[in-house]
Amino acid sequence: MSEVVAQLRRTPLHDVHAELGARMVPFAGYEMPVQYRSIIDEHRTVRSAVGLFDLSHMGEVAISGAEALAFARYAVVSDPGALEPGQAQYSMLCTDLGGIIDDLILYRTDEGYLIVCNASNRDAVVEHLGRLLSRGDFDAALDDRSDRTALIAPQGPRAAELVAGLTGLDLEQLGNYRSLPGRVAGIDCLVARTGYTGEDGFELFCDARRAERLWRALYDAGQPLGLQPCGLGSRDTLRLEAGMPLYGNELDRETNPFEANLGRVVKLEKGEFVGRRALQQVQQEGPRRKLIGLAMRDNAIPRHGYAVRADGEEMGLVTSGTASPTLGEKIAMAYVPAERAGVGNRFEVVVRERSYAAEQVKLPFYRRPRAAPAA
Amino acid sequence: MYPDDLRYSKEHEWVRVQGTRATIGITNFAADELGDIVFVELPEPGTQLTQFASFGVVESVKAVSDLYAPVSGEVTEINETLRDKPELLNADPFGEGWILRVELKAPDEVEQLMDSDAYQAQTAG
Numbered sequence: 001m002s003e004v005v006a007q008l009r010r011t012p013l014h015d016v017h018a019e020l021g022a023r024m025v026p027f028a029g030y031e032m033p034v035q036y037r038s039i040i041d042e043h044r045t046v047r048s049a050v051g052l053f054d055l056s057h058m059g060e061v062a063i064s065g066a067e068a069l070a071f072a073r074y075a076v077v078s079d080p081g082a083l084e085p086g087q088a089q090y091s092m093l094c095t096d097l098g099g100i101i102d103d104l105i106l107y108r109t110d111e112g113y114l115i116v117c118n119a120s121n122r123d124a125v126v127e128h129l130g131r132l133l134s135r136g137d138f139d140a141a142l143d144d145r146s147d148r149t150a151l152i153a154p155q156g157p158r159a160a161e162l163v164a165g166l167t168g169l170d171l172e173q174l175g176n177y178r179s180l181p182g183r184v185a186g187i188d189c190l191v192a193r194t195g196y197t198g199e200d201g202f203e204l205f206c207d208a209r210r211a212e213r214l215w216r217a218l219y220d221a222g223q224p225l226g227l228q229p230c231g232l233g234s235r236d237t238l239r240l241e242a243g244m245p246l247y248g249n250e251l252d253r254e255t256n257p258f259e260a261n262l263g264r265v266v267k268l269e270k271g272e273f274v275g276r277r278a279l280q281q282v283q284q285e286g287p288r289r290k291l292i293g294l295a296m297r298d299n300a301i302p303r304h305g306y307a308v309r310a311d312g313e314e315m316g317l318v319t320s321g322t323a324s325p326t327l328g329e330k331i332a333m334a335y336v337p338a339e340r341a342g343v344g345n346r347f348e349v350v351v352r353e354r355s356y357a358a359e360q361v362k363l364p365f366y367r368r369p370r371a372a373p374a375a
Numbered sequence: 376m377y378p379d380d381l382r383y384s385k386e387h388e389w390v391r392v393q394g395t396r397a398t399i400g401i402t403n404f405a406a407d408e409l410g411d412i413v414f415v416e417l418p419e420p421g422t423q424l425t426q427f428a429s430f431g432v433v434e435s436v437k438a439v440s441d442l443y444a445p446v447s448g449e450v451t452e453i454n455e456t457l458r459d460k461p462e463l464l465n466a467d468p469f470g471e472g473w474i475l476r477v478e479l480k481a482p483d484e485v486e487q488l489m490d491s492d493a494y495q496a497q498t499a500g
Contacts, residue, residue, distance in 0.1 A: 023410075034437070035410060038410065038411050039410060039411050039436045039437070040411040040413075040436065041411075233410075233436060233437060237436065299414075299458070300414075301413065301414050301434055301439075303439070322436065323413040323414060323434075323436065352416075352432070
């Protein structure tokens, strides 16, 4: 048992997590905090105040060079050409067959572009990009910065208040999916207004050697705001409520973006890119299955891998499910045949060999309240 | 550390014997291990439980776990409050979080369970 643990990697914040009494679990080859006190408490703190996440396990790959844009355009399914300086977009890398290699966020930076990808896919992403780069003979360079970069994310309605108190940046100028280089608590960061919780929040990229100092500064300043450290457990329940996919659950190499409700991310008209032909075909013909949101109408918790029935016939699978802390309902995302999908349609989820009623609902399950416009 | 009027199974269930009847629950050790409990699936009154066999399920946010009968008997009462408030298993596992009551089938079975000292030793290890 101890041999396995010794092979797990640690983020720069590992000692902090231990200090805070986190329960650590293996995740994507890293030892990560799944919870500090309670997944539900942490979840509620993000929805009502501010939670602090260590996401340093994630991958960061920089693209630079004269043809950085042309290369980025060729590699991802979205159009990086549409990005203003500092702006970011959600995107995907696909195979020639249109299967998803990873979902990611792409930032336009001072040096070119930055791809932030899932920890579990970092090696595959770097390898894939490397191959595309040499194959296509682009005048561009890749730099896998993952090991040198820490990522700390304050998320929640009070996140802006927290970060504003620690930076000279004018956060009013930093809208959703925008980023700026700046200093937070005196530490150089890329400050991005992005997140995976459905709340307002920030993702702060800094040098791994400064990570502990940055975390402590945020943690201490956040105490009067009700800040709690949050682990992967609440990260998952939060993103599910917000209808956001998780690679490995909703997305994989056998899934195309159109099936996963992500057709809007694919910009077929931007020019040639990897997977374009296959994705064009899917778009024209329509995807064969669709990702839908389910709310349980009988009392049972749907979970990844559970079968979904319609009219008593098994024809789908739950990709993610949980008891939603915010909504007080049991919710799930699932793939069903496209012709079966429709808000209001009735399904059944099989839990321990018994069927329980479910209803398709609109995604996302949860949308954060928007401030009312000034009168 | 654990109530000494109770007996304990290896699977972290407790039993409070009351004559020919017994009340069953899970210990705070089990509840802490599970984390936030969000669902409990229980047998109906009248169901026969067999010692050490699974009789239901407790679900935390991340996982599904079996419940194992510490003693054999017929279920006489289940804690209906757990349907709406499964978190009672975390908050008060020895009190309001009791799970069910049985009419004991073989009262001698209780002797096979640990007392609080033995259970303390098991959970400390």
